[in-house]
Amino acid sequence: MSSFDLNLARVFVLLYETGSVTATAETLHVTQPTVSYSLGKLRRHFDDELFRRTGRGLTPTAGAQRLYEPLQRALADIDTATRQGDRFDPRTMSGRFTVALSDLGEATLLPRLVAAARADAPRVSFTVRPLDVDAAESQLRRGELDAFVATPVLTSHRTVRIPLFHERYVGMVAAGHPRIRGGSVALPDLAAEHHVTVYGPSGHVVPRSLLATYGLLDRVAVEATRFSMLPYVLERTDLVAIVPEYVGEVFTASHRLRLVRLPFETEPIEVALYARHEASRSPSQRWLVHFMAEVLGELVSPAQLPPSSSPNSHA
Known part of the structure; x- marks a missing residue:
């Protein structure tokens, strides 16, 4: 290994995590031919193809899988030791x-994130794209996203998953619903109502799955692709929706709605932040991931917050 260039290890780790010559070149601020040349040297050094081209990008071979963990760990240790001067300061740097x-x-979540950024990182700005859980990991790998938040558990060696908080599901109805009263609803009463559900690329499949479990899909009167329409539909109708509790609290704070306990236990969902591996992040991306995890990592009830304040999280 005396002839092994440490920069090749970084190229290897980035190729493994991104599955892309383009993304690796952009991260390292070099040309794509430079990355391809380095990959050739890696293949000759280890006498292994290391990566095969597929429809999903570069797929690691068994040899590459064996090499990844020790090389990634070694680079992480080196980065920790040398990164003292490699910082992103959001108060003095734009991002x-x-x-x-x-x-x-x-x-x-976005209002909390933006409020905290305006207070602590005034030179930072955000572009927000709609979440497509089927495409998000590829977008992250290609450098089109810096991070995303999702509830489905996505497993990939090219991304890290950082849990933020758990929450349960509740029922949400109009404040003056003619039949559902009190703080809970019995199963026969829920089965007698008509429902509105959301089913689409954001990945929230539990409400529809719960209705299917109890044979209530035929009671769905409206099925849409975005949750943001729910408060407007519910406060003008007698429909019922199943929503994450924190979301319900946000909606009831600004609409004529109320929450009710469901007649069955639901598995708590875990909301998580997804990002590239730390070794693959730029200094500004490392700051972003830490900032988002800190701000969003504590589930704070809207009722506990003054209207113009942002939560101070320590997760």
């Missing part, structure tokens, strides 16, 4: 980040 959120995230 624009692209994040993907579901419409629920835009309505409930």
